[in-house]
Amino acid sequence: MKKKFLRFFTTLLFVCSFIPGKLNAAPTATHDGVYLDEIAIGSGYAWGHLKFSEADYNAVPIFARFGFNMNSVFGMKESKSTLQLALEPFCNPVTEPDSGVETGLNVFIRYLQPVAPSVKLVGEIGSGPMYLSINSAEQGKAGFNFLNQFGLGAQVAVSPKSAITVGYRFRHLSNAGTSEPNRGINSNAVVVSYSLLY
Numbered sequence: 001m002k003k004k005f006l007r008f009f010t011t012l013l014f015v016c017s018f019i020p021g022k023l024n025a026a027p028t029a030t031h032d033g034v035y036l037d038e039i040a041i042g043s044g045y046a047w048g049h050l051k052f053s054e055a056d057y058n059a060v061p062i063f064a065r066f067g068f069n070m071n072s073v074f075g076m077k078e079s080k081s082t083l084q085l086a087l088e089p090f091c092n093p094v095t096e097p098d099s100g101v102e103t104g105l106n107v108f109i110r111y112l113q114p115v116a117p118s119v120k121l122v123g124e125i126g127s128g129p130m131y132l133s134i135n136s137a138e139q140g141k142a143g144f145n146f147l148n149q150f151g152l153g154a155q156v157a158v159s160p161k162s163a164i165t166v167g168y169r170f171r172h173l174s175n176a177g178t179s180e181p182n183r184g185i186n187s188n189a190v191v192v193s194y195s196l197l198y
Contacts, residue, residue, distance in 0.1 A: 032077075034085065035198075038067030042193025046092070046171060048186055052137040055097035061191055063090035067110065084110040088126065090147075094134055102173075104130025106147060118157040122167060125150050132173065138183040139175060148172040155195070165193045 041064055048057040067086040071077050086108040094100040108126030115121055127148045135141050153167020173185040 032072045034068045034070050034073060036066065037069040037082070037198050038065065038084070038086075038195050039198075040065040040067070040165070040193040040195035042165070042191055044189050044191035046169075046187045046189035048171075048188065050097065050136060050138055050185065051183060053097065057094075057185055057187055058096040059092045059094045059102055059187070059189075061090060061092045061189055063088045063092075063106075063191075063193075065108075065193060065195070067195075080114050082110075082112040082120075084108075084112065086110050086124070086126070088128075090130075094132075097136070098134045100132070100134035100142070102130055102132055102147065104128055104147060106149060108149075112155060120155040122153045122155050122165060123151070124153075124167075124169075130173075136185070138181065138185050139173065140179060140181050143175075144178065145173055145175045148174065149189075151191075153191075161197050163195045163197060165191075165195060167191055 042061070043063070044061045046059040046061055050057050065086050065088050067084045070083045070085050071079055074083055076083055088106040088108060090102070090104060090106065092102040094102060106126040106128040108124050110122060110124040112120040112122050127146055130145050130147045131143065132139060132145050133142045139145060149169045149171050151167050151169035153165055155163045155165040157163045169189040169191055171187045171189055175182050
């Protein structure tokens with residue numbers, strides 16, 4: 001099953017690489033509505049400790065990001081900052097305590113604030129449904145969960161239309177009380193992504 005998810009995710013990233021850069025206009029003073037302004041791929045490393053089984057919890061985040069500029073919707077059309085709605089499909093191999101996978105979709109609200117000509121600070125909060133393929137004393141049998149994430153980082157431009165983002169994320173995995181047990185799994189993550197900017 002893990003191989004199927006990885007194959008699907010790789011295909012998705014490959015298809016996204018052929019989306020033309022002029023699909024969406026660059027932001028202008030008259031640009032209204034929500035529009036795609038970023039496509040990214042990223043990875044990193046997540047680590048934590050299970051409360052009840054005294055085992056390590058490690059995963060390798062692998063994700064795509066589709067970011068939509070929402071400035072004009074919130075009266076920020078003239079702002080140098082960006083308020084973004086981002087969709088992040090992910091397929092994260094789990095390496096500890098057992099081999100498995102986290103896969104699902106996170107929806108993020110991201111705020112990007114310029115601090116230098118080529119650097120923006122990034123704050124983000126997101127949540128979404130996911131499937132966890134391993135059993136644990138914290139979450140019970142493999143199945144449906146939610147992944148909640150809070151992050152801070154920096155986006156650095158590497159060209160006028162591309163950037164690298166480096167950040168830290170706090171992750172909380174929970175099934176929101178839909179089944180028992182629901183003791184939660186907390187972990188930290190360092191993530192790096194490469195973005196095409198529109």
